[in-house]
Amino acid sequence: MSVHLTIDRIPVEVPEGTTLLEAARAAGVTVPTLCHVPGVASPGTCRVCVVEVEGMRTLQPACLAEAREGLVVRTASRRARESRRLTVELLLAAHGGDCPSCARNGACDLQRLAESLGIRELRFPLPHRETPPDRSTPALERDMRKCILCRRCVAVCAEIQGVGILAPCGRGLATEIVPGGETELANTLCVQCGQCSLVCPVGAIAERDDVPRVWAALDDPAKTVIVQTAPAIRAALGECFGLPPGSRVTGRMVTALRRLGFNAVFDTDFGADLTIMEEGSELLERLRRTLAGGEPAALPLFTSCSPGWINWLEQYAPELIPNLSTCKSPQQMFGAIAKTWYAQKTGVKPENLVVVSIMPCTAKKYECVREEMCASGVRDVDIVLTTRELGRMIAEAGIDFLHLPDGPMDAPLGISTGAADVFANTGGVMEAALRTVYELVTGRELPLPKLHVLPVMGLAGVKEAAVTLTGVLPEWSFLEGVTLKVAVAHGLANAREVCAAVRAGNPQGWHFIEIMCCPGGCIGGGGQPRPVDQAVREARIRAIYEEDEGRPLRKSHLNPAVQALYREFLGRPLGPLSHQLLHTHYHDRRPAEPFPPPANIPPPAATNSPR
Numbered sequence: 001m002s003v004h005l006t007i008d009r010i011p012v013e014v015p016e017g018t019t020l021l022e023a024a025r026a027a028g029v030t031v032p033t034l035c036h037v038p039g040v041a042s043p044g045t046c047r048v049c050v051v052e053v054e055g056m057r058t059l060q061p062a063c064l065a066e067a068r069e070g071l072v073v074r075t076a077s078r079r080a081r082e083s084r085r086l087t088v089e090l091l092l093a094a095h096g097g098d099c100p101s102c103a104r105n106g107a108c109d110l111q112r113l114a115e116s117l118g119i120r121e122l123r124f125p126l127p128h129r130e131t132p133p134d135r136s137t138p139a140l141e142r143d144m145r146k147c148i149l150c151r152r153c154v155a156v157c158a159e160i161q162g163v164g165i166l167a168p169c170g171r172g173l174a175t176e177i178v179p180g181g182e183t184e185l186a187n188t189l190c191v192q193c194g195q196c197s198l199v200c201p202v203g204a205i206a207e208r209d210d211v212p213r214v215w216a217a218l219d220d221p222a223k224t225v226i227v228q229t230a231p232a233i234r235a236a237l238g239e240c241f242g243l244p245p246g247s248r249v250t251g252r253m254v255t256a257l258r259r260l261g262f263n264a265v266f267d268t269d270f271g272a273d274l275t276i277m278e279e280g281s282e283l284l285e286r287l288r289r290t291l292a293g294g295e296p297a298a299l300p301l302f303t304s305c306s307p308g309w310i311n312w313l314e315q316y317a318p319e320l321i322p323n324l325s326t327c328k329s330p331q332q333m334f335g336a337i338a339k340t341w342y343a344q345k346t347g348v349k350p351e352n353l354v355v356v357s358i359m360p361c362t363a364k365k366y367e368c369v370r371e372e373m374c375a376s377g378v379r380d381v382d383i384v385l386t387t388r389e390l391g392r393m394i395a396e397a398g399i400d401f402l403h404l405p406d407g408p409m410d411a412p413l414g415i416s417t418g419a420a421d422v423f424a425n426t427g428g429v430m431e432a433a434l435r436t437v438y439e440l441v442t443g444r445e446l447p448l449p450k451l452h453v454l455p456v457m458g459l460a461g462v463k464e465a466a467v468t469l470t471g472v473l474p475e476w477s478f479l480e481g482v483t484l485k486v487a488v489a490h491g492l493a494n495a496r497e498v499c500a501a502v503r504a505g506n507p508q509g510w511h512f513i514e515i516m517c518c519p520g521g522c523i524g525g526g527g528q529p530r531p532v533d534q535a536v537r538e539a540r541i542r543a544i545y546e547e548d549e550g551r552p553l554r555k556s557h558l559n560p561a562v563q564a565l566y567r568e569f570l571g572r573p574l575g576p577l578s579h580q581l582l583h584t585h586y587h588d589r590r591p592a593e594p595f596p597p598p599a600n601i602p603p604p605a606a607t608n609s610p611r
Contacts, residue, residue, distance in 0.1 A: 005071040014067050021049055021062040024075055031075050032084070032113055034091070034201050035150040036063045038533040040159050043151040047087050048113065052077040059083055085117050093124040094173070095202065096145030102203040103392070107530065109201030110148060131176065136186035139208055139365040140197060144176050147204040153177060153196035160519060162493030163312070165190050177204075189315045189591070191492065193308035193517045194362030194386075194526020207362045207386045207527055211393050214383055217354045218261040224346075225354040226264040227257050228334050228413070231272065232360040232424035232522035233387050235543035239529035240391025241401045246539030248547055251406020256394050257358075258407060266338075267409050268357065269416030271330030272423045272432070274337070274565070275305065276556035278582050279327045280437045281573035283512055284476075292478040298322040300487075300502060300510040303429050305329045307367035308517030308526075310586060312492050317499050318588035326583040330423065331357050331364055332373050334413065335380030336581040341569045342413060350378045357384045360424075360525030363517065372584045386527025415561035418548030425541045426490035426521035427456035427463060430514040434467060434486070436557045441469055441476045451554055452545070459520060459537060461494040462487065464508065485509050490516040490524075 001016045010027045019042075024031045035046035042063040050059035054072035059080060074080065092114055099105050134142040151168065154177060158164035165188045169178045179188040197205045217225045238247035257265045279301075286297035304310060304325040313320060328336070335357075339350040357364060367373065368381040385393070394401055409415070419435050422428030431453045438446040445451070446467075455465035468483045469476075487510045489498045495515045501508060518524045520537035523544065548554060556562065570578050 003067050003069045005067050005069070005073060007073045008075055012067075016067075018067045019063055020051060020053075020060065020065045020067055020071075020073060023067040024051075024062060024073070029075055031062045032116070033063055034109060034113065034148065035152060037152050037155060037199050040152075040155045043155055046091070046148070046150050048084055050080055050083050050087075051075045052080050085119065088114055088117055089119060089122065090124055091148045092119065093122050095148050102146070103206045103209060103388075104203040108203065134184050135208070136184035137190070137192055137208070137366065138369050139192035139362040140185060140190075140194060140205060141208055142185060142205050144178075144204060146202050147177055148202055149175055149177065150201060151177070152199040152201065153205055156195050156199050160491050160493060161191070161193060161195055161517075162491075162496050163189065163191060166196065191308045191311035191315070191517065192363045192366045193311075193492070195518060196526075197362060198524075198526050198528065198530060198532055207389065208365055209389065210365070210383050210385055211389050211396075214356055214385060214393065217356070217383070223352055223354050224263050224348045225261070225356060226266055226338060226342075226413075227262045227356045227358060228266045228268045228271070228331070228338075229253060229257070229358045230268045230331070230360055230424070230522060231421045231544065231547075232525060232528070232540070233358050233390070234547065235424065235523060235540040236360065236387050236528050237391060238401075240388065240394075243402070244539070245536040246543040248543050249401075250547070251408070252401060252404040254409055255404045255407035256399050256401055259399055259404075260393065260397055262356070264410045264413075265407070266334070266413035267416045267420075268330050268334055268359075269420030269423070270413045270559070270561060271332075271334030271337070272305075272420035273417055273556035273559040273562050274333050274582065275327055275330045275423075275429075276419060276432050276436050277562060277566075277573045278333075278578060279303065279325050280433050280440070280556075282325055282327060283433070283437065284441070285574060287482075287511065288478060291482065300506060300513045301325055303512075303514045304586075305423065305429055306363075306515060306517045306522075307361065308363040309492070309495060309515045311363065311366070311589075312495065312517065313499075314586055314589040316496075316590075317503075318590055320499060320502060321586050321588065323502065324586055326579075326585065328373070328582055328584050329364075329367065330420075331359065331384075332367065332380055332584075333582050335368070335373070336376045337565065338413060339376035339378055339380055340581060341565060345412075350376060354382045355380070357381050358387065358390050359384050360387050360522045360528045361518070362386060362526040364527075375581050375584070387525075387529060388527055391529065412561040412564065415559060417556055417559050418551035418554035419556045420559075421544055421548040421551070424522045424544045425457075426459065426516050427453070427488045427514065428521060428544070429516075430456045430465070430486055430488050430512070432556055433512070434465075434484075435555045437484075438467060438469070439555060440557065441472050441479055443473050444471070445555075450549060456486070456488045456514075459490075459534065459541075461491060462489045462498060464488075464510075484511050486512045486514070488514045488516075490521050491519045492517055 033049040036042045044064040049062040052074045131144045234250040238249040289297040365384045419432035523540035
């Protein structure tokens with residue numbers, strides 16, 4: 001059922017239940033807001049989006065007020081403009097931001113809004129908070145002196161991720177957004193996914209800045225510094241320089257990294273192809289043990305590529321750790337191989353080889369410092385930068401990114417396939433695994449258009465697919481006629497739903513489950529350029545599939561560099577050396593005593609709807 005209204009003299013027809021903010025946008029009218037996050041229930045706290053509605057005594061928050069039949073709305077009336085300006089002036093007065101030194105300088109929502117309103121001075125100086133910054137985690141920093149209490153982080157942590165560790169505490173000018181128990185972030189069950197930093201409109205929550213460490217390594221003549229780039233970066237980095245979402249910039253990214261001074265530019269996609277070889281083999285081995293007699297293995301098998309998801313499982317559902325793949329993530333596999341095979345081939349001592357990762361994810365900063373991640377004898381990955389940090393580094397170096405020529409990745413760790421590219425998208429790990437597993441078992445290519453497993457594509461919260469194995473090779477005879485059932489979830493609230501089904505006995509009969517911590521997968525990671533909404537995710541996803549489809553090799557087991565790695569060094573998937581370098585064990589990290597629950601956080605609603 002539709003309703004008809006007028007916004008700034010523009011007739012608008014929208015579905016019943018549409019907010020005035022959504023109706024205005026449908027009419028092409030921009031109403032500014034600071035607290036609203038698309039796809040999340042708006043807290044309505046900032047009051048920047050107030051509009052005047054004919055016949056109503058007070059101004060209405062457009063993000064909460066519903067469109068109704070016959071309403072006449074003015075978004076830029078004198079009352080609305082003056083109220084909006086006053087609100088932003090008060091926010092600026094309470095905001096303890098030192099703009100020139102802030103990571104969000106020039107890309108700050110509050111700064112942009114103040115500029116658009118023509119605010120040049122502060123009329124209401126208020127005492128700033130003296131809360132010291134929280135730098136307790138390797139992934140995120142919180143500086144509540146800059147917080148404007150918009151509650152975006154609270155909403156995303158609770159509704160999208162289902163974690164809910166952040167909540168407002170105190171009253172009036174003493175109000176702060178704090179973790180449960182009013183402690184440091186490291187002392188909570190935060191998974192360090194960084195979705196809070198992705199939606200924070202100012203610099204109150206941001207990734208830990210590791211750019212100075214990379215500059216120091218590049219300036220050290222005793223170090224050989226190599227870089228790996230995650231697949232999601234190539235569809236997002238251009239946004240840091242004004243290109244539209246989904247612009248593929250792989251070649252320009254490679255050239256920029258060379259000009260920054262890296263000794264070699266490699267691809268995390270190599271590690272992704274290697275992950276498919278190991279994780280696919282692990283799936284087949286568990287199926288063999290379960291279906292061909294002997295001691296049954298833990299099924300379904302969960303993927304282990306997403307460190308935020310790993311953190312969640314260890315802290316919230318450790319009883320499912322036996323179902324978790326022992327494979328390290330592509331980032332960590334790459335680092336282990338770089339510090340061993342590549343170091344041997346180039347004659348560089350592992351302790352003098354610095355591995356830098358460019359990742360869409362803040363949790364990768366935590367992953368690389370886990371005590372398990374040094375199987376090579378030294379730290380496998382030394383430093384992780386987010387996409388945003390790389391963008392700042394390129395700008396700092398004065399590189400004209402938009403006009404760079406394309407450059408190729410270096411061999412051998414820059415050689416990869418299209419299957420590795422799609423790791424960036426939700427469903428991509430599953431699709432890459434099925435391409436290889438099906439062909440290894442049957443000797444035939446997966447019989448699907450463009451090799452895409454359509455049911456696991458897209459942005460539905462939980463997705464399922466089934467592939468029946470027929471005409472299998474003799475060594476896989478126990479799989480003849482087996483229908484391999486798989487599931488995919490992205491966003492931790494959806495992961496919670498899938499885990500609940502597995503705990504309940506796995507009535508769906510799933511064999512293999514992909515979980516990605518962030519909505520959309522890595523393309524929507526907490527370290528990606530801002531802003532991120534559904535349209536941005538979709539644009540990046542399309543770019544990644546285009547990257548895959550343009551590749552000459554699109555199946556991980558056909559990667560010639562991975563084949564050489566097994567032939568020259570590892571021997572075989574799941575072999576002794578592979579287990580030593582490429583696999584690990586995860587742990588029960590539930591707190592001995594539960595943390596005090598944060599206030600005013602409703603439990604997440606389980607849903608299959610897109611998030």
